[in-house]
Amino acid sequence: MYPFGRTYRQVMTTGEAPQIGTAIRRMRRWRGMTLDALAGLSGLSKGYLSRIENGRQAVERRSTLAKIANALRCSVGDLTGTFVPSGQGDSDVHAAIPDIQFALVTTSLDHTRVAPQRPVTELKAETARVADARQACEYVEVGRALPSLLVDLHATAVKGTGDDRHEALRCLVLACQVTTLLVRNLGEGLLAWNAAQRGCQAADRLGDPLWGGVAAFAYTQALISLGAYDEAHEHARQAAEGLRADDDKSIQVYGTSILTAGFCAVTAESGQADAEIAEARNLAQRVEHPNAFWLGFSTANVDLWRMSIALEAEDPVVAAEVAEQLAPETIPLRSRRAAFFIDYARSLAGLRRPDRDVVELLRRAEQLAPLRTRNNVFVRSMVTEMIERSRRDSGGRELLGLAERMGLVRTV
Incomplete structure (x- = not known):
């Protein structure tokens, strides 16, 4: 056992990049749990868990991580950890996390201490630029731009009037989506969830199911990163039910919602996704201008979802077959x-x-x-x-x- 008074966070702070097997073993020992006990609680075999702990077996499914985390009474993030930067570019991106967090903590949609600093047309253009940069994997630029953009959008959403206020709310939904997807990939699951929640609040103020669906996508991605697959499935399903796929943009939001719902059902081991994949494929063929709301929805993207879903269903054969054809x-x-x-x-x-x-x-x-x-x-x-x-x-x-x-x- 570890010395009395030490938290698991302190035990895990070694100054080195986390390895999942090592993290699982440390958490198990910190809990005073034997490998047999972990196997019994997680429903996974002792031999399989031993191979993971010793680095001889890769973790291949999100549901495996969730089962282990639930058995150890910890979060998925406790096992996956936060990536330790190894280069200047990586460090620059991580350096933006405190500023992004501060921007969200010190703002709300009910009050602001600052006046709008930029016209809404400039904020709209900046939001699009940052969203493009994230999809281009220009993470350093995204990290630098987000804190001030989030603050300025909140200021206009609170103190703006008429069309300016509504445009700021729409931009805030997208900026929170960018924030969620960026910090989630940095291992900051709770920060991703906070950003996604803010995006949902902005969408609620708009009262438009289409923007609600856009915000729901970021929220489900944050929940997935935290291992909350059932909750993510429910939110994706509700978002899809509130949409009418009758124009180019709504088709893409609806298609993304049903793919997310199918993915979560498979990951949570509560259902299949064949029907969702088939429906999304048909919808993608009707899309004229892909990537609405930076969701990346397209025929090729449906195949990428199909690969991810197959991997969560422990079917690498299907995933490889799709990859070889794409x-x-x-x-x-x-x-x-x-x-x-x-x-x-x-x-x-x-x-x-x-x-x-x-x-x-x-x-x-x-x-x-x-x-x-x-x-x-x-x-x-x-x-x-x-x-x-x-x-x-x-x-x-x-x-x-x-x-x-x-x-x-x-x-x-």
Whole structure:
């Protein structure tokens, strides 16, 4: 047992990047729980848990993390941790987190201490620029721009009048979506949830189901990052029920909502998603101008959702088949292309394909989105497993280079 009075956060503060297996073992021991007890409470086998703890088994599903976290009476974030920056760019992004948090804590939609600093036309253009930058994986620029943008949008939403106020509220929904998706990828699940909540509050003030659906997407993503899959499923389902898919934009919000609902049902092991995927595919064929509200909805994006859903259903065969039929150049968004390579790598790892093939896909994802790739919980788990399995395989040099940049190994 650890010395009396030490919290789990203090035990986990080692100055090194977290490894999931290590975090699970530390939390289990801190709870005074045996591996047999954890197996019984989580419904997972003792051997499987032992391999995860020792880095010999990658965590392949979100539901696995949720089962372990529930058994250990902790959050998923306690097990996945926050990525430790390994380079200047990574550090710059993380340096923005306190300012983003301060911007949300010191503002509300009921009062503001500052007057609007920028005209609403400029705020609208800045919101679009930041949303574009996030999809282009320009996270440093996004992190720098968000704090002042959030403060200015709140000021106009509170003190503005008429159309200016409503435009500020619409922009705030989008800015909170950007904030949620950025900080979630940095391991800041609670901050993501707070940002998403603010976006939902802005949408409520607008009273428009379409904007409610946009805000609900960010909220469900925050809940997913916290392992609250049933709650995320319910919010996505309610958002879809409130929408009418009768124009280009509403089709995309509705399609994203049903895909999210299907994903959460599979992840929570409470349902299937075949019907949602089929319906979303039909809807995507009707879309004339993809990426409304920066949701990325398109035919190619439906395939990306299908891959993610298959992986959560423990079906790497389907995920790999979809990936092999999907040309990366047909995915216009840099952030989604990175997600494609990560999920493709997960499918090959699940099929026990050669490590060099998995590493090559992860390297391509890292080239597109370095921070997102290095901080991804499944990437970190796969890399740890490959390192433990062999440091001398044919993909060793690329693998060790990736692992070093992720802070999982250190060279001397």
